[in-house]
Structures are given as C-alpha cells and as structure tokens.
Amino acid sequence: MLSCNSKQLASIQPHKPYKSKKLIVVLIDGPRWEETWGDSTHQYQPYMASYLRNEGCIFTNFNNLGNTITNPGHCAVLTGNYESLANNGAQLPSYPSLAQTFLQKTQHDSTSAWLITSKDKLEIFKTCLQSSWSNQYMPSVDCGVGGLGTGYRHDSITFLNAMNVLQNSHPDFMFISFRDPDFSAHANDWNGYLEGIKRGDKYVYELFNFLQTDTVYKNQTTFVVTNDHGRHPDNLGGFTSHGDNCSGCKHINLFIAGPDIKKNQIITTFAEQIDLHFTLSHIHGLTNLYSKGKLIPGIFN
Ligand SMILES: [Zn+2]
C-alpha cells in the first residue's frame, strides 16, 4: 500500500506555474549581521542597500539553527538538512543538494548545474550518501585551488570563473561560495574582513546585473544571496570566530529576487536555512522529499 505523508504529497502535487526556470545562489561565508544588513548605514554593502534591495526581498530574521560552521551551514542551504558534518570535507552530506535535484528534474547534462567555490572542501556537495542519489546527477564542480584537498583560492578567481561559465554555458543552476569575509576574520584581519564584505557586495551586484541583462537569464531566474553562519559579537568572543549557538553566529542574511518574488520588501518574520532550501525547491519543481524545511510565506507575487 502506498504510504503518503504530507511531505510526499507536497512533492508530487503539481507546483504553481512559477516563471523562474533557473537558479543562481551566492553564499558569502561568515559575515556578522552587525556589519551587513544590521548596520543601518550599510557602509560595507552599498550595492545591496542602494540597488539590490529594490529588486527583491531582504530578510531581517533569517537564521542558521544548526551547527554554525561552514560545511554544516552549506549543507542546510543546499540539502535542507541540519547535519553535524565534518568541517574539513571528509564527510559527505546524507541527502542530495539542489545541484543534484536540479539535474534530476531537467535531465540535462552535468554542464547545466555548477558548484563554484573558493573553499575546496565544499566539493562534497556534488554527491551524497543517499543510495539512490549517490554519484547520480552530479554537477560540474570548480572548488578551491584544484578540487577537494587542494586548499582555498582567492574569491576573485571564483568570481571570474562563475562569470565565465554563466556567459558561455548559461547553466540552469549555479551555486557560488566566497571564502571571505570568513577567511580574513579567522586571520584576525579586521580590515581584510571588512574588505571581504565589500568585495562580496560588489560581486553580487555584478552577478545580478549580468543576470538582469542577459537574454537567457532575464525574467526567468531566481537569485539568492545568503550566508552559512554569522560570527560572535564582540562581547562573546568577537569577530575572529564562530560556531556556537549565540545570536551572532545564528543570525544571517538572506536576499531573494526573481520573476516570482516581490520587489522592495523587508521580510521581518522568522525563517531558517532549511526553509530556503524547501522554498527554492518548490519554486523550481524539484523534489522536496529530503528537505526538513517549509515554504517561506509572504515573498511571492
Ligand atoms: Zn563558513
């Protein structure tokens, strides 16, 4: 007999005819809320504050409720599950990432879904342990210096590589992850940390501008900017580290724009990383079976 829980029903019901066909997600590693949207002057993210905000929804209560470190934070966004993954790339996620579910849906080849990341250890999200998905529907990857185990590279390389692939291959899905400001913060480099936030803001602006003007992406692409985790506030250890349950580590940024998403909205209701996964899967008709999140309300046109 067919068992049919509500999560399965959610996945097999025909989804609303959303306009978005493509999905580009940018993850900026580990800024604090207080230097990003929580700073009312927005001095370190002028493009987000003056331009992008008019084009989509900005969340002021978006959270990582799992382990506030890099691989688990990426896992929550990419697979919809909070898992205590090793943070060095030694452990695969249990469930498929958006890259795999996108390829399963479209049946396109591996060049139509990409993971492009400054940190090599994020290459693990090309596959997962789930037996029916392990080494199936694997995306193209460009992670770190030369793949898992080769170390981190500068974000300028990641940005250029991402732009090249977008311009030349127009993939349906791309996940881009920048190592800064996290990388500079761990080195106790305050100015480098702030420069990392500013550089990420500029990269996001240039990516969004390209998607808005490119004939393939225009009017059919959802664009997301988020973080894996925040960092400790000054009275709980300061900007150099992160990883506990303090409000600074949990409170992160989320911006969503696209043809189905309201423009110029500040969303103050609570949402968390796994909800982002569920919502992006819902918009694009991807399987939600493995996502522990729920649909984020109030953002659709
Ligand atoms: Zn991180």
Ligand SMILES: [Zn+2]
């Ligand atoms: Zn903390």
